[in-house]
Amino acid sequence: MALTAGELDARHVSRRGIESQRKIIHAAAVCFMRHGLEKATVDEIAQELGSTKGRVYHHFASKNEIYLEVYRQAMEYCFDAVLPLLDLDIPAPEKLVRMATAHGHVMMDTLPFQRTIRLGVDVYLRGSATEAERKVLSGLIAMRNDYEALYRTVLQQGQSAGTLSVPSVALAGRMIMGALNGLVDWYRVRPEQTWDDRDRIAASLAEMIVGGLRAD
Amino acid sequence: MALTAGELDARHVSRRGIESQRKIIHAAAVCFMRHGLEKATVDEIAQELGSTKGRVYHHFASKNEIYLEVYRQAMEYCFDAVLPLLDLDIPAPEKLVRMATAHGHVMMDTLPFQRTIRLGVDVYLRGSATEAERKVLSGLIAMRNDYEALYRTVLQQGQSAGTLSVPSVALAGRMIMGALNGLVDWYRVRPEQTWDDRDRIAASLAEMIVGGLRAD
DNA sequence: GTGGAAACATACTCATGGGAATGTTTTTGC
DNA sequence: GCAAAAACATTCCCATGAGTATGTTTCCAC
Numbered sequence: 396m397a398l399t400a401g402e403l404d405a406r407h408v409s410r411r412g413i414e415s416q417r418k419i420i421h422a423a424a425v426c427f428m429r430h431g432l433e434k435a436t437v438d439e440i441a442q443e444l445g446s447t448k449g450r451v452y453h454h455f456a457s458k459n460e461i462y463l464e465v466y467r468q469a470m471e472y473c474f475d476a477v478l479p480l481l482d483l484d485i486p487a488p489e490k491l492v493r494m495a496t497a498h499g500h501v502m503m504d505t506l507p508f509q510r511t512i513r514l515g516v517d518v519y520l521r522g523s524a525t526e527a528e529r530k531v532l533s534g535l536i537a538m539r540n541d542y543e544a545l546y547r548t549v550l551q552q553g554q555s556a557g558t559l560s561v562p563s564v565a566l567a568g569r570m571i572m573g574a575l576n577g578l579v580d581w582y583r584v585r586p587e588q589t590w591d592d593r594d595r596i597a598a599s600l601a602e603m604i605v606g607g608l609r610a611d
Numbered sequence: 612m613a614l615t616a617g618e619l620d621a622r623h624v625s626r627r628g629i630e631s632q633r634k635i636i637h638a639a640a641v642c643f644m645r646h647g648l649e650k651a652t653v654d655e656i657a658q659e660l661g662s663t664k665g666r667v668y669h670h671f672a673s674k675n676e677i678y679l680e681v682y683r684q685a686m687e688y689c690f691d692a693v694l695p696l697l698d699l700d701i702p703a704p705e706k707l708v709r710m711a712t713a714h715g716h717v718m719m720d721t722l723p724f725q726r727t728i729r730l731g732v733d734v735y736l737r738g739s740a741t742e743a744e745r746k747v748l749s750g751l752i753a754m755r756n757d758y759e760a761l762y763r764t765v766l767q768q769g770q771s772a773g774t775l776s777v778p779s780v781a782l783a784g785r786m787i788m789g790a791l792n793g794l795v796d797w798y799r800v801r802p803e804q805t806w807d808d809r810d811r812i813a814a815s816l817a818e819m820i821v822g823g824l825r826a827d
Numbered sequence: 828g829t830g831g832a833a834a835c836a837t838a839c840t841c842a843t844g845g846g847a848a849t850g851t852t853t854t855t856g857c
Numbered sequence: 858g859c860a861a862a863a864a865c866a867t868t869c870c871c872a873t874g875a876g877t878a879t880g881t882t883t884c885c886a887c
Contacts, residue, residue, distance in 0.1 A: 412833075431731060433649035436874060448876090449836050458875070514730070521646055562815055570819050573793020574786045581785055599778050603786050607822030631864080652844060664846085665866045674845070 416454050418444060420468055423461045424507035432462060432515045459528050462515070463535065469508035470538045476501045477545060487553025488609050492601045494546065495575060499597030502578040510579045543568050550608070560610040567608060574604050632670050634660060636684055639677045640723035648678060648731045675744050678731070682751050685724035689758055692717045697761065703769025704825050708817045710762065711791060715813030718794040726795045759784050766824070776826040783824060790820050 422443040426435040437458055441447050455461050476497045483490055502509050524532070547568045553559030561567045578600070638659040642651040653674055657663050671677050692713040699706055718725050740748070763784045769775030777783045794816070 415834080431649070433647070437876085438874075447836055450834075452876070453834060456876095515647060521650065562819075566812065566815055567819060569793060569797055570790045570816055573796070574790040574820075577785060577789020577792065580789070596782065599782055600786055603778075603783060603823045604790075605823065607819045607824070611827070653846085654844075663866055666864075668846070669864060672846095 412454065415450070416464075419451055419454055420461065420464050421507075424465045424468075424511050427462070427465065427511040427514060428507040432511070457528075459524050462511070463528065463531050465508055465511050466532075466535050467538075469505065469512050470535065470542065472501050472505045472508060473498065473542055477542070481545065481549075487549050487556060487558050488605055490549050491546070491553070491559075491571075491605045491608075492598075494549065495571060495601035495604055496594075496597045498575050499578060499600055500593060502575065503582055503584075503593050503597070506579060506582065506584060509576070513576065513579055543572055546571055553608075553610075558610055559608050561608055571604055574600065631666070632680075635667055635670055636677065636680050637723075640681045640684075640727050643678070643681065643727040643730060644723040648727070673741075673744075675740050678727070679744065679747050679751065681724055681727050682748075683754075685721065685728050686751065686754050686758065688717050688721045688724060689714060693758070693761060697765075703765050703772060703774050704821055706765050707762070707769070707775075707787075707821045707824075708814075710765065711787060711817035711820055712810075712813045714791050715794060715816055716809060718791065719798055719800075719809050719813070722795060722798065722800060725792070729792065729795055759788055762787055769824075769826075774826055775824050777824055787820055790816065 419440065423435070423440045426440045426443055429435065430439070437448055437451055440461070441449075441451050444450065451461070455464070477494050480490065480493050480497060483493065485493075547564050550559060550561050550564045550567050554561045554564065578596075582596075635656065639651070639656045642656050642659055645651065646655070653664055653667055656677070657665075657667050660666065667677070671680070693710050696706065696709050696713060699709065701709075763780050766775060766777050766780045766783050770777045770780065794812075798812075
């Protein structure tokens, strides 16, 4: 399931090259967030790096490939933040709140990446993608589904344990994802904002979301 | 606040012309949903109508103008469905559930329009828009905010009446919108689906969302 | 220290699609 | 019923931006 970086293209190995790739991905995410997937040009991404197109196309075969890598990175951020929480030995409602809070943090901390995903998702790449690219995209969409499944698992556990009252696990999962991902639509980074400020947002949001699912 | 159709351009008046505009808007929404805002070409929109570019550009000055009109239409669908419910003399929690359910229905019934909004929102039009177009966009964004304010009003009423427990009205409003609008990301139209099926989705979703805000 | 490959920059090609210009038909006001 | 304006269709222009080809420089292996 885990798609290793560079699946489309196994040329790059050097340490410096990897670092350059990372920077390109990050610059691309910022540009995608600013101007959208199409309006953001490869030249602009290069400029964001204080560089030129040549550098970008040396590391990536196409703009699509860059987008896919941003997508993958965004998903990895989510998994890294939430996976550890699954092992916690706490009641399902509390675990859900913890997971949702963590997800909220990721949304705010990696905003350009998460925003990029929302901008196109499946609609981008339609037609104008190679067969290989489409396969990678399918894998990423599956990855996203796997991520949502983490929440459904806990929902199911809570339902079985009687700590949660969930009419439809699938629908509840959708609801949770929607409410949390909505963050990227309205959250704006403010320099003076502290971690505590963001934590209040994430925790409060998580509590409201899970609150509607608690068994009373 | 209410922006009348054709604000950008007051040429069109005839009954037939209006009808043609409506069809163009609808075809555009479908195309935008299918291929995204940029990938959807004006030629494709025309083809969706069984027509050509000439027709489209006779009624609209630019592709941007079409997008703005789709946006406005989407918002009108929302207002039309929810505004009447505000006069209902029922407790805030119940009213919220009714509003949320109605909104859910609109999301599913006018999917192409609602999906189009999410595809670009503020990010689309950046730079490549005339001053007039940007002003219209500002109005539409304000309209969207006014819509969310409807929910905040009821939230505040419930808070005051003690029927709701809302730590942050602003945040709760965001949460509700996010959870409901998320519908357009995963909902797929199925021919065999009845109104009752959709109502179960909308009602169940609404109940989960508001459930977390009830005063216990 | 030198050959060669990786890591870029520079300069080009070329398809695409928005929009304008222009022609043709249909409708409508009088 | 006849101008004339609206409602289209057809054709063309041209800016834009993805991708390529070809340099030039930097880095590392040996």
